[in-house]
Amino acid sequence: MMQSNFLRHGFTRIFFVPCLAIALSAHAQKEVTNSQMIGFGPTKVLDTYLSAEHFSGVGLTYLSHTERRKIKNPSKSVPSKITTVLQHEANLSSVKDRADNKSELEGAYNFYWGKLYGWHLLSDRLTLQVGGMLNGTLGFIYNTSNGNNPAQARAALNIMPTGVVTYRFQLGRLPLTARYELALPLCGIRFSPNYGQSYYEIFSRGNYDHNAVPTTFISAPEWRQLFTIDAHLSKRFTLRLGYLGNMQQHHVNDIRQHVYTHRIILGITKTFSVTRL
Amino acid sequence: MKIRAFIISISIICGLSSCVDTEERPNTPSGNFEALWEIIDQHYCFFQYKDIDWNAIYNKYRVRVSDQMTTIQLFEVCCDMLSELRDGHVNLSTSMDYGRYWAWQETYPKNYSDSLQRRYLDTDYMIASGLEYRVLDDNIGYVRCQSFSSAIGEGNLDDVMAYLALCRGLIIDIRNNGGGDLTTAERFAGRFVSEKTLVGYIQHKNGVGHSDFSELEPQYLEPSSNMRWHKGVCVLTNRSVYSAANAFAVWMHTLPNVTIVGDHTGGGSGLPMSNSLPNGWAVRYSACPMYDKNKNQTEFGIDPDIRCDIGNSLTYDAIIETARRHLTE
Numbered sequence: 001m002m003q004s005n006f007l008r009h010g011f012t013r014i015f016f017v018p019c020l021a022i023a024l025s026a027h028a029q030k031e032v033t034n035s036q037m038i039g040f041g042p043t044k045v046l047d048t049y050l051s052a053e054h055f056s057g058v059g060l061t062y063l064s065h066t067e068r069r070k071i072k073n074p075s076k077s078v079p080s081k082i083t084t085v086l087q088h089e090a091n092l093s094s095v096k097d098r099a100d101n102k103s104e105l106e107g108a109y110n111f112y113w114g115k116l117y118g119w120h121l122l123s124d125r126l127t128l129q130v131g132g133m134l135n136g137t138l139g140f141i142y143n144t145s146n147g148n149n150p151a152q153a154r155a156a157l158n159i160m161p162t163g164v165v166t167y168r169f170q171l172g173r174l175p176l177t178a179r180y181e182l183a184l185p186l187c188g189i190r191f192s193p194n195y196g197q198s199y200y201e202i203f204s205r206g207n208y209d210h211n212a213v214p215t216t217f218i219s220a221p222e223w224r225q226l227f228t229i230d231a232h233l234s235k236r237f238t239l240r241l242g243y244l245g246n247m248q249q250h251h252v253n254d255i256r257q258h259v260y261t262h263r264i265i266l267g268i269t270k271t272f273s274v275t276r277l
Numbered sequence: 278m279k280i281r282a283f284i285i286s287i288s289i290i291c292g293l294s295s296c297v298d299t300e301e302r303p304n305t306p307s308g309n310f311e312a313l314w315e316i317i318d319q320h321y322c323f324f325q326y327k328d329i330d331w332n333a334i335y336n337k338y339r340v341r342v343s344d345q346m347t348t349i350q351l352f353e354v355c356c357d358m359l360s361e362l363r364d365g366h367v368n369l370s371t372s373m374d375y376g377r378y379w380a381w382q383e384t385y386p387k388n389y390s391d392s393l394q395r396r397y398l399d400t401d402y403m404i405a406s407g408l409e410y411r412v413l414d415d416n417i418g419y420v421r422c423q424s425f426s427s428a429i430g431e432g433n434l435d436d437v438m439a440y441l442a443l444c445r446g447l448i449i450d451i452r453n454n455g456g457g458d459l460t461t462a463e464r465f466a467g468r469f470v471s472e473k474t475l476v477g478y479i480q481h482k483n484g485v486g487h488s489d490f491s492e493l494e495p496q497y498l499e500p501s502s503n504m505r506w507h508k509g510v511c512v513l514t515n516r517s518v519y520s521a522a523n524a525f526a527v528w529m530h531t532l533p534n535v536t537i538v539g540d541h542t543g544g545g546s547g548l549p550m551s552n553s554l555p556n557g558w559a560v561r562y563s564a565c566p567m568y569d570k571n572k573n574q575t576e577f578g579i580d581p582d583i584r585c586d587i588g589n590s591l592t593y594d595a596i597i598e599t600a601r602r603h604l605t606e
Contacts, residue, residue, distance in 0.1 A: 046299065051553045052316060054301060098304065101557025145559055146551040194491065196320060196482030196564045198548050204460055207494040209483065221295060249297035254484055258297045 029071040030274045031079055035228075035240050037063040037267030043093035044260040045106050047152050049193060050143040051097070055104045059093025061263045063244060065226070071273070081119075083129060085162075087112035089246070091261055106259055108139025108154060110246070112183070114162055129164040133183055135222075137190075137248065141259070148198055152257070156250075158188035158215075158222060177230040185217035195254040213252045220250035230269050238269040304555040306351045310342045313355055313369075313560060316552045317362070319485040322566045323547060326574055327363065331487070334361050348556075352376065355558075362562075364576075365519055366549040370559040381516065381543045381577070388515040388540045388587045389452040393594040394421065403440065405433040407461075410441065417601050418444035422465070425457030425521045431503055434468055438504040446604030447506060448597065449529075450513040452539065456520025459548070466528045467501040469510060469535060474498045476528040477575075478568040479548075493572060498528055510535045511600035514581055519543040527569050527579055537581040538600045544578035 039061035046054050065087050070080040089110040096103050114133030121128065139154035160183040167178045193202060194209040201207040213219075228242030242265045249258035302308035302315075314335050324331055338358040342351065352369065356376035359367050369376030397419060402411040407427030410420040418441030422429075441447060466476075478493040512529050514537055523542045529535045547563020554560060569575050583603065588595035 046297075048299060051551075052299065052312060053553050053555065054299075097553060097557060099555065099557030102553050102559070143551075145553070147561065148548055148564075149550040194481060194483050195485070195489070196322070196550070197491070198481065198550065198565050200459060200548065201479060201481060201494070201565065204463075205479065205494065205496065207479070209481070209491050221297065247296075251297045256297050256299055 031069045031071055031271065032274055033067045033269060033271045035063075035065040035267050035269040037065065037240060037242070037244075037265040039063060039091075039244050039263030039265035041261070041263040043091075043095055043106060043262075044258070045093070045095045045104055045141060047104075047141050047255070047257045049152050049255045049257070050104070050141060050146060050149060051102065053097040053102070055095035055097050055102075057093055057095030059091050059095075059106070059261060059263075061089060061091040061244060061261065061265070063265060063267070064088040081117055083116045083118060083131075085112065085114045085116060085131075085133060089244075091246075091263075093261065103144045105142045105144070106139070108137055108248075108259070110139075111136040112160075114160075116162065116164060118164075125168045127164075127166040129162075129166070131162055132186075133160045133162045134158070135160055135183070135188075139259075141257075148200065151199075152193075153191060153199075154257075154259075156188055156190035156215075156220075158220070159186045160184060160222070160224070161186055175232040177232070179226075179228045179230070181224075181226040183224045185215075185220055185222045187217070188215045188220060189213065190215055190220065190250060190252065192250070192252045192255060210253055215250060215252060219252055222248045222250070228265070236270075238271070240267045240269045241265070302555050305344045306342050306346050307344055309351060309554045309556050309558070310339065310355065312554045314339075314358070316554075316560055317359070317367075317562055320482065320550065320552070320564055321362065321367075321562045322482055322490075322564055323362070323364065323576060324487040326566070326576065329362065334358060349373070352558075359560075364547065364563055365543065365545050366547055366561060366563045368559075368561040370561070381545075382519070385516040385540070386586060387517070388596065389517070390587060390594065393587070393591075393597075394450070396592060397594065397597055405437050406430065408433060408437055410437055412441065412444055413448075413601065415601060415605055416443070416445050417604055418447040419450065419597075420447065421450045422454055422522075424454055425459075425461045425465075425525070427457070427461075429461050429465060431464065431501070434465065434501070435503050438468060438506060442504070444508075446509040446511070446601075448511050448513060448600045448604070450597070451518055451522050451525060452513050452515040452596075453517045454519075454522035454525075455517060456522050456524075456545065459521045459524060462521045462525040462528075463498065464501070466498050466525055468503075468505050469529065469532055470498045470500045471505060471507065472500060474500075474531065475570050476531045477524075477570055478572055479565060480568075481565040490566075493568065496528075496567070507534065509604050511538045511603055512536070513596050513600060514539040514542045515596075516540055516543050516578070518578070520545040520549075523575060523578060524567060527567075527575050530579060530582075531570050536583060536600075536603055537579070538583045538603065539581050539585065539596045541580055541584075542575075542578035544576050546575040 043059040068084040093106040116129035116131035118129040135158040137156040244263040302312040477496040548565035550564040
């Protein structure tokens with residue numbers, strides 16, 4: 001009987017406990033902060049391929065914003081200085097010209113992936129992060145009146161230097177987090193028809209003419225800012241309120257285009273840990 | 278140190294970055310006139326070919342514009358200015374009127390009679406999307422194509438070809454066809470070639486200057502992988518064959534078993550694009566010139582192989598009859 005207990009418990013202690021400890025120490029633990037937001041606000045559109053006129057209206061935006069940080073030492077919850085940012089932004093706008101006679105419909109999906117390096121200051125109340133994001137854009141501007149040039153396709157890849165400032169404070173007993181993210185243009189590549197080139201030539205005839213255009217912060221001065229305030233209402237529920245401004249614009253092939261979206265956004269934020277064995 | 282470098286970088290990028298924008302013309306008669314002149318100046322593609330001095334035209338018409346003029350008066354001045362381009366693809370579209378230049382068809386005999394055409398089609402003809410067709414008494418297939426705006430699919434063409442397969446020749450009547458979708462015209466023309474065939478060239482503007490053009494890109498007709506026609510074909514034309522229909526006539530003209538019968542075509546070889554003015558008026562203009570296989574302009578149409586008029590008979594369409602004779606000889 002004694003021998004049997006030793007075999008049962010001793011074996012477990014000698015072999016499984018160390019194995020478990022080794023496994024736990026090798027865990028890759030990540031802290032993930034995810035926000036799901038909806039935004040509403042004005043949109044301004046100019047595309048000289050479609051019209052010389054400026055169009056303005058309102059639009060809706062959905063934004064999913066995720067930050068991931070590795071936890072270096074899970075027992076002390078010391079986060080890594082490197083943060084991975086992942087954002088999905090989809091927007092749809094309906095705009096009109098100043099004569100209220102012509103309409104355009106604008107839609108786009110933007111994907112942002114980036115890495116940020118952070119410094120924690122003022123007893124961790126202030127965090128500064130700098131890094132870069134890769135932005136992919138797919139979208140369209142549809143002019144409801146035009147014949148052979150009814151729409152403009154939008155496709156681009158951009159590298160955007162990015163900075164983030166985060167400040168944690170309390171208002172009464174309510175803990176709040178203010179966060180400002182600014183992404184600036186550096187360089188990229190985008191699709192554009194040539195100045196007077198028709199989509200018939202590009203897609204029906206396969207005649208390409210400078211349609212993949214390298215861009216810089218001079219020819220495509222795009223920038224994007226996201227300001228949010230998180231109200232930590234409970235341990236599980238965080239309300240996020242903020243502003244998203246996305247200034248997408250370029251001047252290539254003698255075609256000028258801008259799509260400015262300003263959104264008041266509202267959403268919820270969740271922070272959780274992910275442990276991978 | 279890193280933070281300082283980051284802030285300096287941001288400052289440099291912000292300093293060099295600016296808004297991509299254009300100057301907005303005021304929504305006044307002068308502003309709208311200036312906007313219209315500039316849109317045409319920067320986008321229209323036939324200034325050199327037609328030897329038009331657009332600056333001189335600005336001076337000629339600008340003096341007729343004042344901010345006290347009425348909308349109707351402004352429309353009249355703008356249309357007069359646009360008519361200097363002698364282009365059916367140049368239009369000014371408003372809620373009250375449609376500005377146009379149609380001299381290329383209105384100042385010539387029509388050479389088409391709807392009543393006569395009904396006598397040939399009778400009442401038991403068949404309709405496949407935009408194609409009306411039947412077999413005439415002398416076993417000649419007759420296909421009436423009023424427009425390329427209606428979608429004519431491969432299935433429609435298969436059915437028409439199958440129905441007319443035993444005919445000894447085919448008449449395609451595109452008189453009064455004002456154009457439509459170029460890809461539809463291409464699909465139809467692809468039934469009459471058995472190999473990839475050079476039929477023309479196309480180019481576009483690559484800058485705002487009047488002579489800023491891309492290289493000429495060849496246009497090929499690809500043979501349809503479905504049923505194709507190898508017997509004789511006559512394409513009937515008149516002055517109202519325009520735009521995509523003119524392109525169809527130009528392409529068919531290059532094929533060895535095709536004869537163009539009737540009148541000179543209307544032309545319209547500039548693929549049109551649209552823009553708009555501060556007051557909401559829509560303007561259309563020729564943007565991408567198309568050429569025949571010898572790189573000749575076809576903006577003012579092409580001559581038929583057999584020129585003939587419709588005649589004065591109330592029962593007899595001389596153009597159709599000429600085509601029938603040609604196909605049965």
